[in-house]
Amino acid sequence: MTEGRLLRWLRPWVFPAVLVSAFEWYARRAAAMGSDALAPPTAAAKAFVGAAMDGSLWEATGFTLGTAALGLLLGAVLGLALGLVLGLSRRAAQLGSVSIEVLRPVPSVALIPLAMLGFGFGVRMEVAIVAFATFWPLLVLVQSAVQQIEPRLLEVSRVLGLSARERAFKIVLPAIVPRLFVALRLGVAVALVVAVTVEIAANPHGMGYAMMIAQQSFDPALMLAWLGWIGVVGFAVNAGMVRLQAFVARRMGVQP
Amino acid sequence: MNGRNDRFGLGWIGSIGVLIALIALWWLASNAGWVSRVFLPTPQATFASLLEGLNLSSGNDGNGELLAFTQATIGRMVEGWLLASLFGVLLGAAIGVSPSVRAWVQPTLEFIRPLPASALLPLAISIFGLNPGMVLFVVAFGAMWPVLLATVHGFAAVEPRLSEVARCLQMSRAAYIWKMGLPNAMPDILAGMRLALTIALIVAVVGEMIASQSGLGQAILLAARAFRASDLFAGIVLLGLIGFVSNALLAMAEKRLLRWQQP
Numbered sequence: 001m002t003e004g005r006l007l008r009w010l011r012p013w014v015f016p017a018v019l020v021s022a023f024e025w026y027a028r029r030a031a032a033m034g035s036d037a038l039a040p041p042t043a044a045a046k047a048f049v050g051a052a053m054d055g056s057l058w059e060a061t062g063f064t065l066g067t068a069a070l071g072l073l074l075g076a077v078l079g080l081a082l083g084l085v086l087g088l089s090r091r092a093a094q095l096g097s098v099s100i101e102v103l104r105p106v107p108s109v110a111l112i113p114l115a116m117l118g119f120g121f122g123v124r125m126e127v128a129i130v131a132f133a134t135f136w137p138l139l140v141l142v143q144s145a146v147q148q149i150e151p152r153l154l155e156v157s158r159v160l161g162l163s164a165r166e167r168a169f170k171i172v173l174p175a176i177v178p179r180l181f182v183a184l185r186l187g188v189a190v191a192l193v194v195a196v197t198v199e200i201a202a203n204p205h206g207m208g209y210a211m212m213i214a215q216q217s218f219d220p221a222l223m224l225a226w227l228g229w230i231g232v233v234g235f236a237v238n239a240g241m242v243r244l245q246a247f248v249a250r251r252m253g254v255q256p
Numbered sequence: 257m258n259g260r261n262d263r264f265g266l267g268w269i270g271s272i273g274v275l276i277a278l279i280a281l282w283w284l285a286s287n288a289g290w291v292s293r294v295f296l297p298t299p300q301a302t303f304a305s306l307l308e309g310l311n312l313s314s315g316n317d318g319n320g321e322l323l324a325f326t327q328a329t330i331g332r333m334v335e336g337w338l339l340a341s342l343f344g345v346l347l348g349a350a351i352g353v354s355p356s357v358r359a360w361v362q363p364t365l366e367f368i369r370p371l372p373a374s375a376l377l378p379l380a381i382s383i384f385g386l387n388p389g390m391v392l393f394v395v396a397f398g399a400m401w402p403v404l405l406a407t408v409h410g411f412a413a414v415e416p417r418l419s420e421v422a423r424c425l426q427m428s429r430a431a432y433i434w435k436m437g438l439p440n441a442m443p444d445i446l447a448g449m450r451l452a453l454t455i456a457l458i459v460a461v462v463g464e465m466i467a468s469q470s471g472l473g474q475a476i477l478l479a480a481r482a483f484r485a486s487d488l489f490a491g492i493v494l495l496g497l498i499g500f501v502s503n504a505l506l507a508m509a510e511k512r513l514l515r516w517q518q519p
């Protein structure tokens with residue numbers, strides 16, 4: 001069976017290896033014909049090591065991840081608070097529905113120029129846009145999670161005469177934890193995508209900007225290195241969130 | 257609605273009331289100067305900018321460009337989305353129909369999935385240069401992933417008994433895809449297409465901002481740089497409207513196309 005296991009272990013790597021080799025061949029041929037728009041993956045790997053050695057890689061990665069996390073925190077706290085209110089009160093949900101339906105489809109990137117005007121470049125504008133983008137999915141998912149709480153739990157809280165605050169912290173929040181982590185997983189994915197997008201479009205910091213600058217200074221090897229690194233970071237963060245969510249679900253006794 | 261239909265009308269009116277209250281708050285905040293008008297124009301100024309941009313105001317000089325920008329952005333979004341849906345379903349069906357292809361290719365797809373679509377813009381710029389085709393390519397490519405992955409998932413989740421029936425009936429592969437795979441994957445595909453439309457709008461706007469292609473994305477960026485806040489808000493309102501209408505249309509189409517699934 002060792003051969004079967006080896007095959008299963010190797011299998012995910014074959015397709016990317018074929019793609020990378022094809023790209024290597026194509027980029028080398030293009031370079032030989034005098035084009036400097038692309039660089040082979042080997043050159044990208046070299047550029048990557050260079051960026052890792054001089055520290056620019058870690059600084060930009062830290063900026064993007066930190067800003068995305070801050071924005072997610074802000075968006076998640078606001079979304080959680082409003083989601084709890086709308087989930088617990090049918091009337092509030094009805095009253096808020098039109099405003100939410102009108103505001104939610106505004107694409108988050110449309111706010112980039114507005115945030116630029118209001119906050120200038122830097123951490124604050126990016127945090128604001130990430131918070132806006134993550135607020136809506138969190139709000140909707142928390143609201144539906146609260147609405148799906150076992151009604152008997154809420155009846156118990158009423159019988160016990162719990163105050164609204166006690167009800168929220170002792171009954172509702174623990175009951176929605178598994179679903180909250182599903183929502184957070186989605187929020188993390190959105191936050192990362194939006195943070196990189198903001199950096200590519202406007203904000204002169206972070207991984208997105210580093211990639212944009214590499215392209216504008218005709219350094220395709222460095223640009224590809226950033227592209228690959230952004231992919232790796234995104235994959236690692238998302239995989240980590242999937243693990244965390246599964247762990248929480250198991251601890252809370254949810255059947256997968 | 258749990259027998260609350262009688263109060264539905266009232267709730268709806270109240271809901272509109274909340275929206276009007278929010279707009280009133282905006283009006284108050286901007287008119288009373290709580291927030292600088294450089295960032296927050298008054299609702300009436302925004303409305304005036306909208307009318308002027310759309311050539312609807314009374315003193316119309318015909319110079320409003322918002323309509324053309326809106327058309328350009330919608331065109332880019334819809335074209336990219338259609339291409340994405342087409343190639344997403346085709347590739348997804350090709351990958352999803354065979355378990356062995358799935359086993360070899362799916363890990364790579366899962367790896368690329370979290371990559372932001374806009375991260376491909378610099379790469380596309382260096383390959384294709386700054387032109388409308390480049391933006392369209394990135395829109396289509398970015399929006400393709402949700403459709404592609406949803407199609408693969410839909411094909412992978414075909415009830416095993418259905419596949420056995422297909423084998424017993426000696427269906428050809430094409431017939432299997434057409435009669436079993438696609439109908440089975442339809443809910444997944446439509447959900448993916450809905451997500452794809454959102455992504456298409458976002459990437460189209462970002463692409464217009466970076467590549468200076470005429471459209472709402474470029475318009476709002478230029479408005480912000482020139483501190484024309486009311487024009488900026490008019491653009492944001494239009495973008496929100498595009499998102500709202502396209503989503504609503506697709507939700508309607510989805511309901512209609514999946515009607516056969518309801519018992």
